[in-house]
Amino acid sequence: MANKVHPQASVSDPSPAGRQTFTVWMKSLVCHTNGCTVFDSKGDIVYRVENYDSKGGCEVQLMDLQGNILYSILSKKLQIFGCWNGYRGGTNKEQPCFTVKKCYSFVRREIACQVTVGFNTYWIVRLGLKNQGFKILNITGDIVAEVKQKQVSSGVVLGEDVLALEVEPCMDHSLIVALVTVYGLINRR
8 A cells, every 4th residue: 555645845855966856646636637747856836737738648748837738749640650749938839849650679678758859859768567657768779768556765756646756967957858748658558
């Protein structure tokens, strides 16, 4: 049985040099919507993801605390493995800022996602078959972000709806949170 601990009560995680640590709580701040809330290492809310569509996750918005839309994330229909496009802000939906395509590796027997951001390519790879964590890798295989179940300093592992996100300093944090959101949508979380 998982302990019922508010996720921001345990945000003082030491992280490797230069990495920024966030807590992702898979709960919406708005009643009757699907979404998640992202806290920084001080316990302050920095991002929130909301889905106001009652039909499911065809379109979600990544917002800052004030409600400004940073990314609109839309599912592309009629794709075999799934494809998601992310658009900067909420108005211009002509040219996506990023694209995430779900693909299957027959060699590794795992599902991964290919991310295209401009001319850059990244991969989202699950940490293990039973583990719900995953990492985001650049084209050379370096980890740029990692997500795993949140553990407090006393060793208690929080529920499956509370995740720890570590992001390398060279990465755009809002982009990484958008990619974490897409991966959750692909896995129906």
